[in-house]
Structure formats: C-alpha cells, structure tokens
Amino acid sequence: MSKISSYEAKTNLSKLLARTAKGEHITITKHGVSVAMLVPADSSTKADVRNVVKSLRNFRKSHSLGGMTLREMIEEGRRC
Incomplete structure (x- = not known):
C-alpha cells in the first residue's frame, strides 16, 4: 500500500x-x-445491462408523470 x-x-x-x-x-x-x-472497485457489483434496462422499463410502466411533459416538470421545478 x-x-x-x-x-x-x-x-x-x-x-x-x-x-x-x-x-x-x-x-x-x-x-x-x-x-x-x-x-x-469491486467488479462483482457491476449490474447486468439487460437487467437494468428491464427494470427501468418496468418502472416506467408503473409510474407516470401525471399528464405533465418533462419540459413542464422542469419549468415547475424552476419556479419553486
């Protein structure tokens, strides 16, 4: 060391x-x-890309932006 x-x-x-x-x-x-x-870095903790993409797609299916566009959310955040 x-x-x-x-x-x-x-x-x-x-x-x-x-x-x-x-x-x-x-x-x-x-x-x-x-x-x-x-x-x-511990290379064994590296996530499998396919599993990460699958998880993100599942997350998107179960979560929504409540009818707002991403641009509207950004502007809303700037007003706070």
Whole structure:
C-alpha cells in the first residue's frame, strides 16, 4: 500500500487511478494524516445491462408523470 500527499494525488490523479485499476491500494494523506483511500472497485457489483434496462422499463410502466411533459416538470421545478 502506497501513501501519497493530497497535493500529489490531485496533480497525478489519472496515474493513480491507473495504478488502482491494476489492484494497488493508495492512501491519500493531508499534513501526514490519512484522509482517504483509493482502492480498486469491486467488479462483482457491476449490474447486468439487460437487467437494468428491464427494470427501468418496468418502472416506467408503473409510474407516470401525471399528464405533465418533462419540459413542464422542469419549468415547475424552476419556479419553486
């Protein structure tokens, strides 16, 4: 596990992400104190695209905008 300052992390983020994608764990410090960790994402939690699309279609069938268009909803939100 590597330790890196927050300034260096900001400056070299893309390189750090590449290292993390390869499995490395990196601790980010600020004034010598650990404040965050970059760790590889858990690829097993990646959702199946087909199931996500199916879920969205089912959601759309059971929910409506109450007769409003999307544009009307946006304008309504701006007035609040």
